[in-house]
Amino acid sequence: MIPGAPGQGQGDDGAMAENSSPQGESTRQAGDAGTLHYDVVVIGAGPVGENVADRAGRTGLSTVIVEAELVGGECSYWACMPSKTLLRPGAALAAAKDVPGLTVSATVDPGPVLAWRDEVTSGWDDAGQVEWLDSAGIALLRGHGRLVGPRRVEVTDPDGTRTVVEARYAVAVATGSVPVLPEVPGLVEAAPWGSREATAAEEVPSSVVVVGGGVVACEMATAYADLGAHVTLLVRHGLLGAAEPFAGEAVKTSLEELGVDVRLGASPVRVSRDGVGGPVTVTYDDGSGEHDVTAAELLVATGRVPRTQDVGLGSVGLTEVGRGLEVDDAMRVRGVEGGWLFAAGDVTGRVATTHQGKYQARVAGDVIAATFGASSEDGGKSGDGVPVPATDENRAGAQATEPWSRFAASADHAAQTQVVFTRPQVAWVGLSERKARDAGLDVRVVEYDLGAVAGAHVTGKSFAGRVSAVVDEARRVLVGVTFVGPEVGEMLHAATVAVVGEVPLERLWHAVPAYPTVSEVWLRLLETYGL
Ligand SMILES: Cc1cc2nc3c(=O)[nH]c(=O)nc-3n(C[C@H](O)[C@H](O)[C@H](O)COP(=O)(O)OP(=O)(O)OC[C@H]3O[C@@H](n4cnc5c(N)ncnc54)[C@H](O)[C@@H]3O)c2cc1C
Numbered sequence: 001m002i003p004g005a006p007g008q009g010q011g012d013d014g015a016m017a018e019n020s021s022p023q024g025e026s027t028r029q030a031g032d033a034g035t036l037h038y039d040v041v042v043i044g045a046g047p048v049g050e051n052v053a054d055r056a057g058r059t060g061l062s063t064v065i066v067e068a069e070l071v072g073g074e075c076s077y078w079a080c081m082p083s084k085t086l087l088r089p090g091a092a093l094a095a096a097k098d099v100p101g102l103t104v105s106a107t108v109d110p111g112p113v114l115a116w117r118d119e120v121t122s123g124w125d126d127a128g129q130v131e132w133l134d135s136a137g138i139a140l141l142r143g144h145g146r147l148v149g150p151r152r153v154e155v156t157d158p159d160g161t162r163t164v165v166e167a168r169y170a171v172a173v174a175t176g177s178v179p180v181l182p183e184v185p186g187l188v189e190a191a192p193w194g195s196r197e198a199t200a201a202e203e204v205p206s207s208v209v210v211v212g213g214g215v216v217a218c219e220m221a222t223a224y225a226d227l228g229a230h231v232t233l234l235v236r237h238g239l240l241g242a243a244e245p246f247a248g249e250a251v252k253t254s255l256e257e258l259g260v261d262v263r264l265g266a267s268p269v270r271v272s273r274d275g276v277g278g279p280v281t282v283t284y285d286d287g288s289g290e291h292d293v294t295a296a297e298l299l300v301a302t303g304r305v306p307r308t309q310d311v312g313l314g315s316v317g318l319t320e321v322g323r324g325l326e327v328d329d330a331m332r333v334r335g336v337e338g339g340w341l342f343a344a345g346d347v348t349g350r351v352a353t354t355h356q357g358k359y360q361a362r363v364a365g366d367v368i369a370a371t372f373g374a375s376s377e378d379g380g381k382s383g384d385g386v387p388v389p390a391t392d393e394n395r396a397g398a399q400a401t402e403p404w405s406r407f408a409a410s411a412d413h414a415a416q417t418q419v420v421f422t423r424p425q426v427a428w429v430g431l432s433e434r435k436a437r438d439a440g441l442d443v444r445v446v447e448y449d450l451g452a453v454a455g456a457h458v459t460g461k462s463f464a465g466r467v468s469a470v471v472d473e474a475r476r477v478l479v480g481v482t483f484v485g486p487e488v489g490e491m492l493h494a495a496t497v498a499v500v501g502e503v504p505l506e507r508l509w510h511a512v513p514a515y516p517t518v519s520e521v522w523l524r525l526l527e528t529y530g531l
């Protein structure tokens with residue numbers, strides 16, 4: 001099974017399969033002029049689209065998903081899964097080297113690492129995820145999906161054949177995002193790597209110049225340094241601009257210790273490549289003048305934008321702009337009459353992580369299931385596996401979209417989480433100090449040295465890190481927590497529970513961390529606060 005998919009099952013291209021309505025009738029008929037009918041149509045079978053379709057179908061609605069490339073999306077094949085596979089060996093080796101008594105002479109061997117990456121991405125074959133779609137009763141149409149009017153989606157398959165799919169109730173757009181290439185003379189001609197090429201590379205180049213200081217740049221600089229490439233990182237501003245400043249500083253220091261040449265304040269001004277496949281030279285300006293850096297490969301990691309182009313937004317009265325599809329907290333697209341159009345994941349511009357997108361997908365799917373599904377009294381599904389039967393109560397709930405109900409993506413505002421798999425890892429939930437102050441909150445920030453707790457001393461000789469907690473003084477609850485340190489991604493969820501639960505500090509005091517775990521830092525934070 002490819003991790004990232006909700007499950008797996010029997011394969012099917014879905015094109016001629018029939019789905020059953022709650023009443024047991026066929027709801028999918030190949031009509032004249034290639035028109036198909038489903039209750040729900042989802043455009044994009046990334047992790048987000050898969051989850052929308054899964055949840056939406058749970059009250060018995062017939063559901064079809066449209067995918068232009070691979071079922072599983074960016075995350076499974078060119079993003080989360082391959083990148084974390086490339087990063088894991090270096091992290092494991094560093095942890096082993098930090099423990100006294102082990103004779104660790106190992107190095108990261110690129111061949112087996114790339115082979116493991118190929119295994120984790122199933123060799124860029126989506127059969128496992130297609131099987132899961134089939135087992136979940138979700139039909140698949142391969143091709144490019146585009147809205148051609150209210151509740152109508154035209155699918156152009158790889159042969160150019162067009163099929164119109166009419167959605168009886170709802171359409172959800174989950175088309176993800178695309179990388180941005182800055183306008184730098186010579187860049188396009190130099191055929192740089194994007195994140196796809198970096199995560200799917202068949203061999204490790206001797207040297208790589210990475211442009212960007214965000215998550216992709218920091219993770220890939222770490223991975224390629226681990227794999228033996230000489231890496232130069234050209235960063236306009238600081239590293240990891242979305243995180244607390246101390247996080248980017250820690251990652252910069254550790255990258256330099258890994259041998260990465262980090263050049264801050266560096267903006268690329270032109271690029272040239274010496275013939276096809278030859279070395280590439282980036283000329284950058286760092287304020288003191290122009291400088292050149294030459295490497296075997298160039299990776300551009302300068303951000304992503306929601307994929308709203310060529311989705312037919314104009315046909316339903318929306319403007320095709322580079323921004324995300326604006327949604328309410330029930331994930332209904334704003335500005336569309338009738339509440340039938342939904343969007344979730346990267347395409348909304350609200351989030352750019354898989355887990356947060358899947359959360360939105362669960363909300364969208366539950367709203368669709370509760371709003372349009374047949375109630376159990378009317379023959380819809382209920383009982384096991386149907387968390388949101390289409391009862392009157394759930395229909396009303398889906399309409400009201402009360403904050404923190406299952407029909408509202410409230411955590412998008414208060415408790416987004418992110419883990420950056422650099423060394424040290426950076427993990428955060430909720431608001432940074434700056435965002436909290438910008439939101440007008442009266443906050444106090446409490447910090448603690450992660451390396452000073454007993455758990456750190458018994459984990460490794462040079463275990464180091466830092467935690468900062470942003471306390472809303474008016475309510476005495478946490479509104480944001482940031483961790484920097486080894487494997488802190490695994491410590492994040494406790495903070496997420498505290499932020500989402502708005503647990504008062506006085507009650508948090510009674511959550512006793514076990515000794516000697518690194519989580520004992522929670523006790524130290526509260527003591528530092530004054531409890
Ligand atoms: C290098 C890298 C590493 C990352 N690592 C992590 C990580 O560790 N953890 C994390 O949480 N996030 C990570 N992310 C972010 C994560 O990949 C995205 O947030 C996630 O993939 C978004 O899911 P999605 O379903 O919205 O979009 P996508 O995964 O992009 O899926 C969209 C799908 O829609 C299809 N599609 C698009 N347009 C159409 C159309 N018109 N018709 C039919 N199909 C269409 C696409 O082919 C694609 O399969 C990473 C991103 C990158 C680039």
Ligand SMILES: NC(=O)c1ccc[n+]([C@@H]2O[C@H](COP(=O)([O-])OP(=O)(O)OC[C@H]3O[C@@H](n4cnc5c(N)ncnc54)[C@H](O)[C@@H]3O)[C@@H](O)[C@H]2O)c1
Pocket residue numbers: 182183211212213214215216217219235236237238240241267268301302303304352353418419420421
């Ligand atoms: N572990 C994870 O969760 C993970 C991993 C990778 C990516 N992602 C997601 O993917 C998204 C995209 O990542 P990303 O790193 O490409 O984007 P990003 O927005 O995180 O970083 C973009 C970087 O490029 C720089 N930049 C922008 N324009 C530039 C220009 N013209 N010249 C030089 N530098 C420029 C910015 O200053 C910034 O440092 C992120 O939002 C992230 O959430 C998540």
